[in-house]
Amino acid sequence: MKGSFRQSMAWLHTWSGLIVGWVLFAIFVTGTASYYRPDITRWMRPELTRAEPMDAPALGAAAERAVAYLQEHAPQARSWFIALPQPDKPVLDLFWRTRPGEPPRQAMLDPRTGAEAAVRGTRGGDFLYRFHFELHMPPLWGRWIVGICAMIMLVALISGIVTHKRIFADFFTFRRDKAPRRSWLDAHNVTGVLALPFHLMITYTGIMTLALMYMPWGVTTAYRGDNQAFFAEAGLVTTPRPPANRPAALTPVGPIVERALATMPETLERLSVVNPGDANATVVAVFEEPHGLSHQHPQIAFDGVSGETLEILGGGLKPAAKTFTVMTGLHEAHFAGTALRLLFFLCGLMGCAMVATGIVLWSLARLPKANERAFFGLRLVQALNIGSIAGLPAAVAVFFLANRLLPADLAGRAEWEIDAFFGAWIVAALVPLVRPQRRAWCEGLAAVSLLCLAVVAADILTIPGHPLRLTGGGDPLFAWFDAAMLLLAGLFALAARKVLRYEAPRKESQRERSARPEPAASPVSPTRAPVRQTEPTHA
Amino acid sequence: MTPSILAANLGLSFAALAALCLSLNRHHAEVFDRKAERAAVLRLRAFGWAAIAASLVVAGIGEGWAFGPVQWIGALTGAALGLVLLLSYRPRYVAPAALVALGVAAVPLSLAALAVSP
Numbered sequence: 001m002k003g004s005f006r007q008s009m010a011w012l013h014t015w016s017g018l019i020v021g022w023v024l025f026a027i028f029v030t031g032t033a034s035y036y037r038p039d040i041t042r043w044m045r046p047e048l049t050r051a052e053p054m055d056a057p058a059l060g061a062a063a064e065r066a067v068a069y070l071q072e073h074a075p076q077a078r079s080w081f082i083a084l085p086q087p088d089k090p091v092l093d094l095f096w097r098t099r100p101g102e103p104p105r106q107a108m109l110d111p112r113t114g115a116e117a118a119v120r121g122t123r124g125g126d127f128l129y130r131f132h133f134e135l136h137m138p139p140l141w142g143r144w145i146v147g148i149c150a151m152i153m154l155v156a157l158i159s160g161i162v163t164h165k166r167i168f169a170d171f172f173t174f175r176r177d178k179a180p181r182r183s184w185l186d187a188h189n190v191t192g193v194l195a196l197p198f199h200l201m202i203t204y205t206g207i208m209t210l211a212l213m214y215m216p217w218g219v220t221t222a223y224r225g226d227n228q229a230f231f232a233e234a235g236l237v238t239t240p241r242p243p244a245n246r247p248a249a250l251t252p253v254g255p256i257v258e259r260a261l262a263t264m265p266e267t268l269e270r271l272s273v274v275n276p277g278d279a280n281a282t283v284v285a286v287f288e289e290p291h292g293l294s295h296q297h298p299q300i301a302f303d304g305v306s307g308e309t310l311e312i313l314g315g316g317l318k319p320a321a322k323t324f325t326v327m328t329g330l331h332e333a334h335f336a337g338t339a340l341r342l343l344f345f346l347c348g349l350m351g352c353a354m355v356a357t358g359i360v361l362w363s364l365a366r367l368p369k370a371n372e373r374a375f376f377g378l379r380l381v382q383a384l385n386i387g388s389i390a391g392l393p394a395a396v397a398v399f400f401l402a403n404r405l406l407p408a409d410l411a412g413r414a415e416w417e418i419d420a421f422f423g424a425w426i427v428a429a430l431v432p433l434v435r436p437q438r439r440a441w442c443e444g445l446a447a448v449s450l451l452c453l454a455v456v457a458a459d460i461l462t463i464p465g466h467p468l469r470l471t472g473g474g475d476p477l478f479a480w481f482d483a484a485m486l487l488l489a490g491l492f493a494l495a496a497r498k499v500l501r502y503e504a505p506r507k508e509s510q511r512e513r514s515a516r517p518e519p520a521a522s523p524v525s526p527t528r529a530p531v532r533q534t535e536p537t538h539a
Numbered sequence: 540m541t542p543s544i545l546a547a548n549l550g551l552s553f554a555a556l557a558a559l560c561l562s563l564n565r566h567h568a569e570v571f572d573r574k575a576e577r578a579a580v581l582r583l584r585a586f587g588w589a590a591i592a593a594s595l596v597v598a599g600i601g602e603g604w605a606f607g608p609v610q611w612i613g614a615l616t617g618a619a620l621g622l623v624l625l626l627s628y629r630p631r632y633v634a635p636a637a638l639v640a641l642g643v644a645a646v647p648l649s650l651a652a653l654a655v656s657p
Contacts, residue, residue, distance in 0.1 A: 172560040172619075174627045194619040197612045293605050335606070339545045343613035346620065 006163060013159040014362065018381070020149040020156075021359035022388040023135070027146060028355055029392055030132040031202075032348030034125065035333060035341055041124030042088060043481045044403045046463050048119060050475065051090035054111070056261045059084055060254030063271060065114030066092045067253050070276070074098065074105065080273040084257075085111040091119065121413035122403055127421075128396070133210070136418070147214050150207045156358075157199055160192060167193060181364050188357035191350040198347035199354070205331035208324065234321040238301035238311045241280045248279040251307040260285035260300050264314065269297065273304060281305055290315070294322060295329035356389045382437050387429030390444030393492070397451035398424035400485075404458035438499060445496035452489035456482045543647035544601035548594050548614035550644025555590030556615070556622050557637035558583040569630045591615070597648065 033040065042048070054062065066082045074080065074096045083093035092109040108117040127136075134142030161167065171193060174186045192199065212219060212227065223230045231237040253271065261268055266287035274282045281304025286297045298314035317325060329335060333344045363381045368374045374382075402420035406413055428447070432440035459482055460466050467474035468482075560566045562583035567575040575583075594614065599607035618640075626633055 169563065169565075172556070172563070172566060172623050172626055174623050176627050190623050194623065195616045198616060293609070330609070339542055340610055340613060343610075343617045347613070347616055350616070350620065 006165070009159040009162040013156055013163050016152045016156045016159065017355075017358045018362050020152045021355055021362075022384055023145070023149045024153055025352060025355045025359070025388050026135070026392055027132055027149065028348065028352045029396070030128045032345060032352060033396070034129040034132050035336075035345050035348060037125035037129045038088065039125070039477060039481070040128065041126060042477055044122045044124040044400070045089075045119050046465070046478070047117075048090060049465070050087055051085070053087050054085060056258045057254075058111075059261065059268065060257040062092055062111035063253045063257045065111065066094055066109060066271075067250065067273070067276075069107065069109055069114060070094060070096065070273075071250075073107070075277065078275060080276060081270060082273070083270040084268055086267070086269075091117045120403070120406075120408045121410070122417055123414050127399070127418060133206075136422075143210055143213060147207060147210055150203055153203050154200075154207070157192075157196075157203060161196070164189060164193070181361070184357050184361050184364055188354060188361055191354040191357065195347045195350040195354070198344075199351055201330060202347075202351065205327040208327045209331055234324075235313060235317050236296070236321060236325070238282075238284055238299050238313055241274070241282050243275040243278045244280040246279040247277055248281070248305045250276050250281055250304050251283075253283060256283055256285065256302050256307060259309070260287075260302075263300060263309075263312065264298050266290055266298055276304065279305060282310070287314075289329075289334060291335060293329045293335055294325040295332055295334060296325040356385075359385050360389075379433075383432040383440070384429070386432040386437075386440050386444050387425075390441070390448055390492075391425050391428030393448045393488070394428045394444070394451055395421045395425035397448060397455055397485075400455045401451065401458055404455070404462050438502075442496050442499045445492050445499065449489045449492035449496060452485045452492065456485050456489075459485075541601065543650070544597065545610060545614065547597050547601070547644045547647045548610055549618050550640040550642070551590050551594040551597065552615045552618035553622060553640035554637045554644065555587045555594065556619050557633055557640070558590065559587035560622060560626065561633070561637075562587065566626060566630075566633075569626070570633050601651075 062085055063082060067080075070077070070080045070082075077096040077098045079096065081095040083089075083095070085091055090111065092111050092114075094107045094109065095104055097104040108119050109115065110117045123130075130136070133146050135145060136142070137145070164170075170186070170189060172190075174183075174190050176183050176186070178186075207214065212230075216225070216227075219225065219227055219230045223233075228237065228240045232239045250273070253273075257268065257271070264287050266289070268285060269288050270286050272284045272286065274284070283302045283304045285300045285302070287299070289295060289297050294317075296315070296317065298312075300312050301310040302308065303310055333341065336344055359381070363378055363385060366378050368378070399417055399421040402417045406416055406420075410416060428444060432444065435443065459478060460468055463469075463478060465474045465478075467476060467479045561570060562575065562580045564574060567573075567580075595608065595611045598611040598614070601607065602610055622633070625636060
């Protein structure tokens with residue numbers, strides 16, 4: 001790590017990128033998929049068909065059924081969360097946690113009868129969404145690891161910009177027919193530079209969404225660690241009310257729902273009932289966010305015993321809080337319509353490609369000479385590359401496949417789907433360790449392609465209401481989802497074919513190899529261009 | 540969120556980036572098999588930056604100054620990806636595609652101008 005500023009930045013870029021590369025790839029893939037989280041969830045719950053929106057009295061009655069169910073099944077819970085039926089998801093989705101540390105419980109009810117709805121058990125798109133920032137670990141651990149990776153990602157981005165000598169001259173350059181390192185480096189640069197505003201935004205705002213967890217000292221000092229008091233003062237949540245420890249009957253929530261709907265123009269998304277059965281019970285009505293960049297749900301708090309309105313939160317945030325909600329809003333892109341969402345998705349894919357090409361470059365820059373054996377670190381990196389770049393998409397495909405193929409009444413079905421996801425990933429990560437590297441790439445990519453095709457086949461075969469089976473009918477969501485899967489299958493098949501047919505342009509690769517100094521003497525960054533003739537440019 | 544504004548943004552971005560790209564010697568030679576003249580380079584650059592600025596104004600007026608910049612950057616990124624792929628696989632198509640993109644952008648813009656003027 002000596003030499004010029006740019007060289008030390010190249011060193012920093014190489015190693016910061018490598019140590020978090022695989023985790024970042026998983027974060028990027030699941031995060032990109034999360035732009036379509038509601039659609040994925042809907043696809044994974046094919047029993048639910050779209051319904052007409054419910055009017056206020058019907059919503060109120062549905063909420064009462066939810067409360068009746070919770071009073072019977074979760075009388076001890078400290079808070080209940082009741083997601084109200086929406087046209088896209090016409091069920092009552094209940095969620096409660098009895099004691100801290102206990103896993104939360106969940107139930108889905110038919111809003112018209114209050115009976116448990118016949119829906120297959122699945123986490124749906126929420127699994128990918130939560131994996132994106134918790135990695136399916138205990139939340140605290142997962143969020144810390146993701147946060148550290150994101151901070152290192154920010155380091156890698158900035159040092160990458162410094163390292164990139166010809167950022168303007170090579171802005172549009174993608175020489176795909178040159179030596180492998182040249183082409184991969186071009187692909188890495190192009191995906192990194194073209195979507196750089198997105199990469200910087202998504203990394204920075206990603207850290208910001210959990211900034212309070214990573215940097216709690218301000219709140220610790222000013223609010224004695226009481227995050228809720230801080231959030232309430234910032235206007236992000238309604239003022240929390242501690243339990244009075246005196247029992248009192250909960251007021252009927254039906255009238256509360258109707259009054260909430262009359263107060264706000266937005267769609268009512270959910271109710272949270274805090275301390276039900278206590279004299280200080282609070283019912284908070286949470287609405288969908290109004291159209292805008294800012295991610296803030298309007299909320300109304302009601303007294304859970306008398307039913308009177310306690311507090312109305314809707315906009316009017318102070319600049320700092322507004323900045324925070326806009327950053328969260330930009331990160332989640334709830335505001336984006338179909339076309340803009342597609343652009344966000346494309347940017348996400350470019351992020352995946354940037355990370356993938358980056359970790360591949362590390363191993364390409366360290367390939368052994370013809371008569372040398374690959375050192376252990378290189379073998380490990382190569383296998384991990386295949387295990388993540390082909391393994392994770394394969395695991396996601398298996399997750400979707402499990403959703404279609406597992407019996408609908410299987411006990412613990414949602415967990416089985418997740419087990420299938422991790423099982424597939426572990427297999428996909430272990431197989432490359434014992435296969436020759438080129439074969440492993442080819443097999444891995446081809447396997448993803450086949451699995452995506454299998455998802456489409458399973459979808460058409462198991463869903464009676466599939467648009468392809470009902471000519472002119474059915475939910476178009478299934479057709480769109482399958483089209484996306486076919487596109488992915490095609491892309492991965494193309495990639496597998498490229499690996500299979502690939503022949504190195506001999507001369508160039510040899511010239512590059514001889515131009516490369518010994519790795520032991522000075523680790524060569526893949527971001528440093530090999531010797532080549534300089535071309536005059538105007539930039 | 541009107542699709543026509545996004546179409547205008549994508550078209551303007553593509554034409555602008557294609558012009559900037561063709562103002563670089565390497566890409567100019569790939570596409571036209573000759574070196575760019577100094578005057579042409581300056582014209583292409585001036586057009587490119589002006590079109591990028593125009594795209595921001597269109598996005599800002601069409602979508603408001605909150606969403607506008609987001610859509611502006613999104614459209615630039617999407618158009619740039621398309622341009623790089625086209626340049627890599629079919630360099631000869633870059634110039635005609637840029638003209639088509641400019642035409643695509645012109646349609647919603649002139650319609651909007653007609654709607655505004657009495």
